[in-house]
Structures are given as C-alpha cells and as structure tokens.
Amino acid sequence: MVSPTAWQMERSFEQTNWHMLQDGRLCDVTFLVGNDIKEEVKAHKFILASRSPVFYAMFCGSLAESSNTIQVPDIEPEIFRALLRFIYTEDCTINEDNVMPLLYSAKKYENSRLTEKCKDYLNTQLSIDNVCVILQHVHKFDETELGQKCLEFIFEDGENVLKSDGFASLPKEVLQKIIESDNLNADELSIYDACKRWAVEQQKQKCKKQKYPGTELRQELGEIVYII
Incomplete structure (x- = not known):
C-alpha cells in the first residue's frame, strides 16, 4: 500500500514532474550538452514533446532521432537545465547573465512562453x-x-x-x-x-x-x- 504522505500526493503536477526529472526517474533521453566539456542531462521525451514543437518533431516526426542520446553543442549545461526547468514547471530565474542564451534556447526549441519572458525582462532593462x-x-x-x-x-x-x-x-x-x-x-x-x-x-x-x-x-x- 502506498503511503498517503508520498510526494506524488503532496505536490502540484509541475512539482512532481520536476521531482521526477531531478531524481532521474524513468528518463528516456540523454542530452550531451556543451561544447568544450559535455555534460549529460537526462529528461523525459513525453514532457519535452508536449511543450515544444521542435522536441515533438525530434521524437515523433518523420525524421525522428533514432538514438536516445542527443548532442547539444550550442547551449551550455546550466542554460539547458534552466530551459528544462521552465519546460517542466514554467518557473525560471532570468537575469542579465543568462537572458541572452536563454532567449536563444527558447527560440531554438520554439518555446514561445519562455521567449516572451526573456523579452519582457529585456524590455525593463534597457x-x-x-x-x-x-x-x-x-x-x-x-x-x-x-x-x-x-x-x-x-x-x-x-x-x-x-x-x-x-x-x-x-x-x-x-x-x-x-x-x-x-x-x-x-x-x-x-x-x-x-x-x-x-x-x-x-x-x-x-x-x-x-x-x-x-x-x-x-x-x-x-x-x-x-x-x-
């Protein structure tokens, strides 16, 4: 019998998604992120495909990736993790150091909501x-x-x-x-x-x-x- 205090019952949908990602539970895709030093970042195809048309095409389209390991040399690990955090939870801390690479990442994966958040931040910082x-x-x-x-x-x-x-x-x-x-x-x-x-x-x-x-x-x- 599952304990009534299990984390699945105490948190929102976004929080449970993030918990699964942080713990690496049932992840089915691995990204090798970064150019000079590559870091492994694991995620869930279902979540990514449901929030990004680019990820959807990557996993479900006619030219879908056959490998479960995907190279991402043009985004640094901390930025990619921030992108994933937003995809999973709609939460992201934007500052002057990460706004440009985050905007690039949001545009690359066609996440319009993160794109707008980055633009809103820039609008207030000119x-x-x-x-x-x-x-x-x-x-x-x-x-x-x-x-x-x-x-x-x-x-x-x-x-x-x-x-x-x-x-x-x-x-x-x-x-x-x-x-x-x-x-x-x-x-x-x-x-x-x-x-x-x-x-x-x-x-x-x-x-x-x-x-x-x-x-x-x-x-x-x-x-x-x-x-x-």
Whole structure:
C-alpha cells in the first residue's frame, strides 16, 4: 500500500514532474550538452514533446532521432537545465547573465512562453550601456518589436549611446539604420567619431593590427561615410 504522505500526493503536477526529472526517474533521453566539456542531462521525451514543437518533431516526426542520446553543442549545461526547468514547471530565474542564451534556447526549441519572458525582462532593462548589445542579439533572433524599442532608445539618447562599448560591435546593417535615421539625437561630429570607432573595431576583428590607415577605415564604412 502506498503511503498517503508520498510526494506524488503532496505536490502540484509541475512539482512532481520536476521531482521526477531531478531524481532521474524513468528518463528516456540523454542530452550531451556543451561544447568544450559535455555534460549529460537526462529528461523525459513525453514532457519535452508536449511543450515544444521542435522536441515533438525530434521524437515523433518523420525524421525522428533514432538514438536516445542527443548532442547539444550550442547551449551550455546550466542554460539547458534552466530551459528544462521552465519546460517542466514554467518557473525560471532570468537575469542579465543568462537572458541572452536563454532567449536563444527558447527560440531554438520554439518555446514561445519562455521567449516572451526573456523579452519582457529585456524590455525593463534597457540602458545606455547595454542597449546596443541587446539590439545586436535581437537582430539575430529577428525580434522586430524589441528591436524597434531598442532603436527608439538609441535615437532618444544618441549622444551617450554612441559612446558605449556595445556600439562598436553592431552589425553593419544595424549601424546604417541608426545613422541614416533623422530621429537620431546626436551631432555630426559624435556620429563621425562613433562610426570611426566602429570601423576600427571591425578591422581589429579581421587584422589584429595596432593602427589602421584612413583608407581601410573608409573602405570598412563604405556608403555609411556619405550618410554621415
């Protein structure tokens, strides 16, 4: 006879699911997570397939995985575990250190609820120091609404944002969109200095030199020079 104090009877559906995962009970799939050092993370196909169309296709689709061991080299173990925690319980602690990789994971596995939680967090955290970094990532993720909010923030406080470290790492197409906007609140000299710093950073990534001739920087900027 099962004890009336068994954990199955005292907890919610989400809690019992999480308990089964933490104890490794009846897990039927193993993920090898991480790039340099791979860690084993076990889970339940039924739960994953019920919460993610990507996992459903992985386990139940016409091209379903034949192996019960799956490589996940593009997500770090702690992030993958946070993803699983949300899938199992709808609970997840989002902070400035994990929000971007969590957003990537949510997009990869098409978990729209976690995607929205990450976007809601980012919407409340925009600052001069991080807005360009956030814009760079949401551009890759094709998150138009959040990207537009980042642009509006940049336009309004252009003089300060142009001096931020993140500005020099923006993709060229995003940089051009900012520079050519009539809404950018910054003078021409500030825009020129920021674009020059951006070009230097691009050259550093390519050539690893200490000095860069003006011709190389103009070539890096291309048509942006005329927009300035």
